[in-house]
């Protein structure tokens with residue numbers, strides 16, 4: 401792994417919570433940081449805060465990940481602007497939502513948590529994979545969650561018995577399943593792919609919206625993602641789900657079912673096709 405000061409790193413969801421703290425630490429470490437956000441004002445504020453805290457500049461890219469056309473545009477922009485990319489942190493996410501909140505859909509009419517948490521991260525990683533391979537050694541970190549539920553092939557978009565927690569947990573397992581597949585596809589390329597539960601109930605916007613009592617600090621989650629991004633001992637570690645730093649953590653059994661992963665991949669490919 402290159403020293404962090406020689407890396408170009410894209411972090412999605414960098415205008416809040418874990419993503420914002422992570423880009424600040426990356427900037428302080430001297431990385432070329434591409435901070436993604438959906439809102440230009442929040443991106444501007446994040447850039448100002450990082451400049452004030454570290455004296456360093458970060459680049460910004462804007463896209464609403466609830467719109468697959470914008471995810472494609474984001475990938476095009478990153479490929480256009482950055483000849484090298486050494487790490488992708490798929491961090492942006494939609495949480496449980498407020499208690500009792502109704503089902504939401506993306507701009508493409510897809511259940512929102514599946515669309516943002518899984519499909520957008522799936523598409524971005526697939527679109528940027530060749531650039532990461534060309535820049536190897538490189539790492540992809542999927543910020544998933546220990547909150548996981550098996551997907552229902554008869555109801556992949558949680559149209560029945562909807563609640564935000566179920567939709568979130570299904571989307572987070574989908575992220576883990578997709579990262580296992582991508583890791584297998586990238587074996588031997590020098591690009592690792594790992595999924596991680598950063599910490600439980602960090603004090604962030606999505607936890608506050610869900611009216612959950614925080615149990616962890618944001619720093620605890622950032623420390624875990626930083627470790628996955630930078631520890632030289634992890635150079636050859638790929639295709640794992642980590643609960644914090646525990647690589648022996650077992651995801652929901654559906655993640656280890658090749659037929660379920662193949663089904664999810666067919667579904668995802670059909671949805672993200674331009």
Ligand SMILES: NC(=O)c1ccc[n+]([C@@H]2O[C@H](COP(=O)([O-])OP(=O)(O)OC[C@H]3O[C@@H](n4cnc5c(N)ncnc54)[C@H](OP(=O)(O)O)[C@@H]3O)[C@@H](O)[C@H]2O)c1
Nearest residue numbers: 413415416417418438464465466492493601602604605606
């Ligand atoms: N908090 C926890 O305890 C916990 C536990 C396990 C896993 N995680 C995961 O950690 C990651 C970071 O979450 P967090 O806790 O830091 O929550 P957060 O503070 O709510 O941050 C979520 C980020 O995702 C962005 N985002 C949401 N919808 C988006 C969209 N449609 N397009 C583009 N960006 C979008 C948000 O943008 P805005 O700034 O514009 O709102 C924000 O930057 C998530 O993937 C989450 O599932 C969190």
